[in-house]
Amino acid sequence: MSTPLTYSQIVEVFTRFRNDCAEPKGELDHVNAFTLVVAVALSAQATDKGVNRATQELFRIADTPQKMLDLGEEGVTEHIRTIGLYRNKAKNVIKLSRILVEDFGGEVPSSRAALESLPGVGRKTANVVLNMWFKHPAQAVDTHIFRVGNRTGLAMGKDVVAVERAIEDRVPAQFQQHAHHWLILHGRYTCKARKPDCAHCLINDICTFEDKIYDQTL
Structure with missing residues (x-):
């Protein structure tokens, strides 16, 4: 069972995400x-x-x-x-x-x-x-973000609306615009549902997930 991260830990998490990818992009193609x-x-x-x-x-x-x-x-x-x-x-x-x-x-x-x-x-x-499109700091919580929020302790909640509000309440304003993209990409490629790649996770020393997986051969 994960425990909620502190404010300073949340700042550190998103600082690392930003340093790794300052301008994360959505992966759906569109022209307008x-x-x-x-x-x-x-x-x-x-x-x-x-x-x-x-x-x-x-x-x-x-x-x-x-x-x-x-x-x-x-x-x-x-x-x-x-x-x-x-x-x-x-x-x-x-x-x-x-x-x-x-x-x-x-x-x-x-x-x-x-x-x-x-x-x-x-x-x-x-x-x-x-x-x-409109550059509002809105948080679109999907299954990836719901999982990452609860698993890491970043933004915990029983449903997607609760996690959305937790992100809005707990994540500093400077990270709000890109928060959902950082989280969805982290959930899609690193903090995966069945086999999280904890060995290559940017925040594995901060995340409070108890069942971390470091041996990817398991």
Whole structure:
């Protein structure tokens, strides 16, 4: 069982993350706010690499809500067929495109409430868009961040909203903008679910996870 890190430990953790990668980037390909919304919505229960492969041609021909509407649901479906739940996701892409055209003048809104009103867009997707496109220090907590927050003691909570609030409350302002990217990348490539690579972890001397794994041959 992990224990919460102290303020000074949290500062040290994020200082190391920043020194290692000062400007972390999201791994979903996009060309504007609209394609970012679509990409993040499509990424639910799918990998970023899989979404990028599916959207490469889609975003080339439909990079605005109106162009997506012109393509139609069947057209979207054909492009994203390799992504899980693709039929329902195609319906949501068309629905959100129509709402953006009819209610928002074809522009992606910059408020969480407005973003969450779009079909297929939940709190996590809204926070990703707010952070990546509008540069708000929003914390998009996914399974990686939930795991890292609880496992390391950085931001502990029983659900994703609790972890989100813990990050907002406990992480110093200077690190808020990039916090969720540092954490998601750490969870994706180092602090992995089944076999965390503690031997190559930047923060293994600070992390309070009791079951650290140093022998990767196990």
